Amino acid sequence: MKLYLQNVVENFNLNNLPADWLGVDFEVFSNSKKLYEYQQKALEHALKTLFLYFEEDKADKTNFFTRYQKNGLTEDLSYNLKKESKSLKYLLDYDIEFPIQDDKISFKYFINRMSFWMATGSGKTLVIVKLLELLGYLIQNQKIPKKDILFLTYRDDLIEQFKEHVGEFNQTNSLRINLINLKEYSSRKQNPMLPFGNSLDVYYYRSDLISDEQKDKIVSYKNYENYGNWYIILDEAHKGDPEDSKRQVFYSILSRNGFMFNFSATFTDDRDFATCVYNFNLARFIEDGYGKHIYISQENIKALENKNDVLLEKEKQKILLKILLLQTAINKQYKSIKEKHPDKKLYHKPLLLTLVNSVNTNDSDLEMFFKEIEKIASGNWDDALLNDAKKELQRELDKPDAKFEFEGVHLDKRILNVLEGIQFNDILESVFNSKTIGTIEVLKIPSNKQELIFKLKTSSQPFALMKIGDITEWIKNKLTGYEIIEKFDNESIFKNINHSEDINILMGSRSFYEGWDSNRPNLILFINIGKGTDARKFVLQSIGRGVRIEPIPNKRKRAQFLYNNKELDSQLYTSIKDTIEPLETLFVFGTKADNLEEIIKTMKQEKPEVLLGDLFEINPDVKDKLLLIPTYKYSDKIIVEEQNVVKYPIHSDDYNNVKEYFNYLGDKTCLAKYDCNLKVLQRLKDGFNGKANDYFLISKEEKIINNPDFILRQIFRHFENKLKEFSDFKKLEEEIIHFKRIHISAEKLNALREKIEKVKKGKYKDAIINELKEKLDKKEIDIDEYTSQIENITTNLVKEAETTYSSNEKLKIKLLNNHYYLPVMLTESERAEFIQHIIRHKSEVDFIKELENHLQQENNFFKQFDWWYFSKIDETLDEVYIPYYNPKENKIANFNPDFIFWLKPKKIEKYLIVFIDPKATTYADANYKIDGYKKIFEENNKVKVFPCKIIVKLFMWGKNNTGAEYANYWTNSFDNFANKINSHLQLE
Incomplete structure (x- = not known):
């Protein structure tokens, strides 16, 4: 399914918006947090959509739907009352807003919505809070209609996380977001509080508690219907239970005269894809360097599926030995980096995350895994298995098709040499924190009913943590005979997993696959995770939890990207670059063929297009040439302190109005109202009183805004900016990479691949022809062979080719001898969605x-x-x-x-x-x-x-x-x- 709304807004330049629509700074969240470029881009796309819908189309759903059609929407996304969910019956009560024709309700009546496809761990909550700021600004400045705002997510801990982020935002921003439980809606409306300063009321509730009936915690949508005048923000609100489709209808009813914003890492409905305003899913997250590479083992480790087959005992042990061998190899790379740079905090201690299907049943998956780990720790296994496991693992990683998902890049084979030197003692030390084998003892945290800690009696440090819904049954039924010791402190190990580096294995069920973040997982083992939509969501979410990366503190991109962006010292990067790939990779294992297919199928849904990066090559002629690019650094000064101040452009009428407004407010009020920089305030006093030309470009050509408060806020922001200044020239390395990310719809690939190869080889056409001429002149070949070979070259070596899929989908493939990479692809169809990152x-x-x-x-x-x-x-x-x-x-x-x-x-x-x-x-x-x-x-x-x-x-x-x-x-x-x-x- 195409992402039609994203295509609409990408072809609409942000600079086309009036200046007073651009009053929110999308970068700054708080004193300690700034949004990444992709998070800012999501907000820019949201802003452009709101402008198109409310300003240009005047909230006319038919007009807005026409934009989709003009951008290629031909699919029928109507709701069919006969064929689809019975939940659609609730729409019949609102037949004016949702008219029925031929037993269908056209999708255009649901078009006032946008979805954000954002990977787990990509910081959706920060984007949501900034979206609230944007909505508040646009409402206050009468750019969009004033409506109530409702935030919905499906778990209490996610609501608490949301509250924490809002609290952090409120501490450092002029806007205060007031969070109000939805159940207080009536009383709030009947007894509204006087607004204090710049504030915005936002209601919140659990999405899975919205229903068609009213109980203790469950609320009926009818009691909060508000004539459909809600801005609704959904955070993963399609999760919870089979009532999902019913609740989706309720959300549409509540927002029918407002707007709906749907955030998720996993979409399954074509309507969510069609209205996706911004795609930064797992594939994009990793491609752009924000997450670890993903390697999915193709080996079928089916033995772990069979709990009672004695013949498969050795196979089970071998499988786990392979995983522990790999974990130990990654840990060796981590230790190597620590030894080289003991004074720096680089990367993380690698962690094995094991997720199982059953926990408390007889012979549950979790019990089986625990028993096998125990056998290895106690030395109850065959020594020959270790070598077999090592050889099998090396063979798998050395295969030609051993590539990272999404990127099509091969694994670095240096890990094979590290694996070669690993012995069982290394596994004991790296995984079990022990120098010798030993039996397991259990540590229990007082009053914590979800966590159990395991250590060997031969070690002073624990090595594993179990987190499940309730440990009571496990202690009673699975740990009979084990020594259980209560810890003295009552602190959750799981909450501190990033800093609890003793813990090398984290095991449990679905209870903890989301709602937490850690950069430590380098291996994930899925045991008996089933098939179907729920399993796909689970796999994707849990993999998303494992891809987070933090090579250096507070820098969440892979090291090469940090180096290219001047965020990582060149000497430091050079010293570690050959060691880091395993630490920057998430290795994924599954217990059965179906499971592996499910994982791969899920991944392909994240990226339906095929990468063409391996079909392009850097021009061999540039290899001995020094191609330089400029690099930059932020100035130590803000704009107002620069010798040549970047002046603020303003219409003369606006300047006079703002000058009068500024002088009326005075210093103290400006400081309190705008939280402005004192240096800026002092200079602006000059700029508004005699030295206007030093700080302003005053012109009748500028657009009149006629909003002194808005303009003054913008002026303060302008002069508090820091400029970027020249740093150095560097050799071009990975700064131009778009040709590696060219991707095309899978069904269009085959015809293109052959033509690209022909054009690429065309670089050598002239040289081959000259060589044949020389051979003919020397009579090394006769005229017939010369003619035959020339015909062959003409057919198979070309300097230009063309592929036509339809009247709007034409591609040209060109050999430009002086271009950095070969070949070059162009299309004259500017809106060609089927291929990205070419000249268009x-x-x-x-x-x-x-x-x-x-x-x-x-x-x-x-x-x-x-x-x-x-x-x-x-x-x-x-x-x-x-x-x-x-x-x-x-x-x-x-x-x-x-x-x-x-x-x-x-x-x-x-x-x-x-x-x-x-x-x-x-x-x-x-x-x-x-x-x-x-x-x-x-x-x-x-x-x-x-x-x-x-x-x-x-x-x-x-x-x-x-x-x-x-x-x-x-x-x-x-x-x-x-x-x-x-x-x-x-x-x-």
């Missing part, structure tokens, strides 16, 4: 055509260089950019020009980096991007020459409409481009 915008496609035409000229501009290369830059994936101030968003943003060129002249010792950005429609923010470039790469209006005579230039490609001041930064032909480069840099 008309302005970019036209630029490539002009470049190809220019290169065909005998004395083209590029012939004056020893060598030159260029690359497409993808703004969503690549880390090549120029920082600039974006006034619409009122923050320092990254400008990713469409192309980067590297040029090494023949005649002079200079090195050129040239950014080119073709523009098709809007130029509104081009001058701000040029200003960002000038601030970093120019001095006194002249290009800086950096050490090693490196020069950086920027050109906008197209017709200049930003004024004469910016004329030198625009070009629209390669002849003009050549003249500007040559005259400016004196290359001739």
Whole structure:
């Protein structure tokens, strides 16, 4: 199912929104927390949707549904009263809002909704709290209708977690979110509290307690119906019990005249996919470096499924030995890093997470696992098994198809060498915290009925933790004869699992697969987890719990991404990079073939497209060339302290109004109301009283906003921003990666694969033809063989190919000899959803055509260089950019020009980096991007020459409409481009 709403908003530029819609800073959550880019992107998509629905379409569902249809929606997502759930009967009471035609209710009457497909551990709750801030801002500024807000999630502990996040937000933000239990709704409405300052009321309740009847805790939706005027935020609210479909209808009724926001890591309904405004599911989470790699073992470890088969005892032990061998190998890598850097907190102690289907039954899965672990710890197994287990594990990891899910990347084989040296004593030490074998004793925490701790009598440290719904039955029925010792402290080990590094095995059932976060799991073992929708959700959620990564404190991305983004020291990264992959991987094992199929099937649902990354290659000609990119760091100063202050653009009428408002409020009120920086406050007093031109760009051309409070808040935010400044040039490594992430619908793959291979080989066509000519001249081959081979080459080696799937789905595959990677893919269908991360915008496609035409000229501009290369830059994936101030968003943003060129002249010792950005429609923010470039790469209006005579230039490609001041930064032909480069840099 396509993600239609995401496609709608991705093709709608945020800069098209009026400035007063952009009053919420999506980055800052609290003093200690900032949102990641993907979390901010989710909020941007939500904002754009709200603007399109409420402002442009005036909350007309038919108009909004038409947008979907114009973006390719042809599927019938109507609700069928005869074929679907009986729960639809509740809609019959609201036939005005949900009219019936031919026993169906059109999906357009449910179109006032958006869903967020966000991976477990991706910080959905932070996004939800910031969404509340956004709704509050838009309501207060009369951008969207004022309606009540209701937050629903399905467990009490998740409500408590939500409250904690809201509390943290309230401590450091001017808006205060008041959380009110839904059962207090009537009394709150009858006796409203006087608003204190800037506040927002948000009701909350358990989603699984919304029903059609009223009991003690269960509430009837009818008592809170409110004429359908709710903004409802659902957090995994499709979970709970078989009443799910009924509750989904209740949510739609409650929000029928408002809007519904649905957050989940696992969607199963096509309607949720269609209305998905932002996809950052598990696949995307991992691809973008925020989570561990995932390796799913293809080995069928079926022996663990059979609890009573004596013949399979050795197989059971071998399976667990393989898993413990791998855990020990990963632990060795962890120890190696700790020994190299004892003064730094890097990575985590690896943990084995075992999830079972049955807990308290006779011969339960959990009991079986516990018994097998006990046998290994006590030495009650055959020594030969260890070598067999090691060999089998090495064979599996060494297979050509041993790849990470989603990424298509092979495992690093260095782990095989680590495994080779492991002996049983290493397992005892790494897993059981003991130097010798021993029997298990049990530790119980007073008043804790969910946790049991296990240790060997030969060790002073525990090694395993069991967490289940209630340990009473286990102690009574499974642990007869074991010594059970009560601990002196009453602290939960599970809650501190990140810091309880003694615990190497965590075992239990579904009771703890969500609602907790830890970066420690490196291995997950599923025992007898069944099939079906519930099992898929369980598998996905629990794997999501295991992918969290934290190489260094508070940095939650894999090390390579941190290094590329200058968040990890280069020397440190170099010293650990060959050791870290096992620690950055989650190895997943299942007990039976069906289970493994279920896991893989679930993963494929997360990523229905096929990655084409292995079909592209870095141009072999660039391997000995130094391709440099600029890197940046944040300034120590805020904008108002900079020598050349970035001025705030404002209409003259707005300036006069804000000046009067600022002077009316005075210092103390401004400090209390806006929590502003004292330095900014002092400078603004000058800016509003005699030195306006030092801090403001006052113009009649700017749009009038006519909201002094909003503008003043934006002005404070503007001058408190920190600029980014130049840091250094670095060799291009993994900063351009979008070609590895090109993916296409699976059914379209086969026809494309062959053509890509042909074009890729086309690079060698001329060389092969010349070689054949030489052989013919030397009479090493005759004319018939020459002709035959030439025909073969013409058929199998091409420099351009085309694939057409439909009138709107045409792909061109080109061999551009000077491009960073080969081949290049283009489509002239800008909205082609079936393939991502290729050249698709008309302005970019036209630029490539002009470049190809220019290169065909005998004395083209590029012939004056020893060598030159260029690359497409993808703004969503690549880390090549120029920082600039974006006034619409009122923050320092990254400008990713469409192309980067590297040029090494023949005649002079200079090195050129040239950014080119073709523009098709809007130029509104081009001058701000040029200003960002000038601030970093120019001095006194002249290009800086950096050490090693490196020069950086920027050109906008197209017709200049930003004024004469910016004329030198625009070009629209390669002849003009050549003249500007040559005259400016004196290359001739």
